[in-house]
Amino acid sequence: MDLHRLDHVPPELLTTPVEELDNVLPGPTLLHIPGRAEPPLFISTLLHGDEPTGFQSMQRLLTQYLGSPEGLPRSVWLFLGNVHAAKGNLRHLDQQPDFNRIWNGGDRPEHRLAARVVTMARENGLFACIDIHNTSGKNPPYSAINKLDPACVFLGKLFSDKLVYFTRPDTVLSKAFAEICPAVTVECGQAGDPKGLERVHGFVDQCLNLAAIVPTGYRTADESVYHSIGRIEFPDGCTVGFDHSGGQEDFVFVENLDSLNFQELPENTRIGWRHDAGKRLVVIDETGKEVGDEFFVYKGDEIRLKRAVVPSMLTTRPDAALDDCLGYLMQRYVLE
Structure with a gap:
């Protein structure tokens, strides 16, 4: 399995429905999109093919910023994961592993692809990492972090007042990236919920416009934090x-x-x-x-x-x- 890399945004990517994305991209793709500030913000979506909200929010944001003279406020690395599963609105294809369970080593082609992405991120440096997901059941929007770092907590709280700390499964993307930069997983509710789309759109927009991640502190007795x-x-x-x-x-x-x-x-x-x-x-x-x-x-x-x-x-x-x-x-x- 090859990692496809692009240094531009194909115009058709901004208008193609998620189920037709494999007509535009040959497989898992990492787009390097220049912006005014560095280092880049890493954004991952479609690790699960039946979770389209992240991709749809990025279509809106890229249309908004790339259509303006100023362009993106910050460079972006956009990783689009399982585009083939997205065609059938599936979490993953039968012959594939779960794309959010491949980030801690292994001997399959998908594991090697994930290792390559992590290596590039480590060698180049990142501002932060956001992994965008939907949930199959009804959940309020919430954030999840794998490292009790003030910067990770800050990012999580920026998306939702509900924050979950977890260490297993230890094969998720956000855990691998938390060793490189502040990293958060955002769960946007069920696919098709317009409120989830609006929330993640606003959150990523905020992150793009942050000059720095400066944690402001938090209450130790916060009742909306879970383990x-x-x-x-x-x-x-x-x-x-x-x-x-x-x-x-x-x-x-x-x-x-x-x-x-x-x-x-x-x-x-x-x-x-x-x-x-x-x-x-x-x-x-x-x-x-x-x-x-x-x-x-x-x-x-x-x-x-x-x-x-x-x-x-x-x-x-x-x-x-x-x-x-x-x-x-x-x-x-x-x-x-």
């Missing part, structure tokens, strides 16, 4: 459904499960049912240890919480749940 402590996965070969009425899959979850995202859930909250007593939900903590029995208890066929948690990224799409995860479990976090 991701567990990722909910499934045992191999199981089936998953949503809405208990009549569902007989191995695991069936309450209707509108994603409405629980970023809600304080008390101990003993019922989240679903299981129809195969031999299977249990898997929870992977930050050390990579399986800790499902610390979070879930099974009462008859009911699945209930064993402790109070705040979930995020809970999905109601079986394909997303089985391909990636059901969601994450968080707790409040006090910034030092």
